[in-house]
Amino acid sequence: MKFPRRWTNHCADLLRAFNNEGVQYLLIGSMAKSFHCSELDAVDDMDLMVNPTQENVRKVLSVLRSVPHAVDPAELTLDLERKMVQGGKYMRLFTNQYDPHGDVDVLSPAKEDISFLEAAERSTEELIRGLDIRVQVASLRDLEMLDSLRKRAQRRESEEAHGTRS
Secondary structure, three states: OOOOOOOOHHHHHHHHHHHHHOOOEEEEHHHHHHHHOOOOOOOOOEEEEEOOOHHHHHHHHHHHHHOOOOOOHHHOOHHHHHHHHHOOEEEEEOOEOOEOOOOEEEEEOOOOOOOHHHHHHHOEEEEEOOOOEEEEEOOHHHHHHHHHHHHHHHHHHHHHHHOOOO
């Protein structure tokens, strides 16, 4: 598998912390696709999907409080917890003034878009070699569905920004 171009210790720290705390998550995005397609070389960051249950979201937020520089602690509010449990929440982690894009993106999926538990059943466990970190990698089918949902959301945002949405 290919590491993201912006791979930092933050990525490994976050995965280890998620694993230690028993956070239910799936590796998604281009990094996950690299497990399915060895020729893929356009891995820009690490994308994770977390199970949007109350208990799991609390674990996610606990980890984010403990991993240095993950997010501004002031952003870790009950409102964020509520939004993550409702689903459809997207969060960029480890952004700074030099790199506003972030190293890691975390998605809590909207229940009507994709069932985390069903996606987890279709996932495979993989090892990130050299770091000895085990991750659950979303299936290619689920990666394609998530990509189409992302594109749909981007189109909707663009239409709203240009006032062309009906």
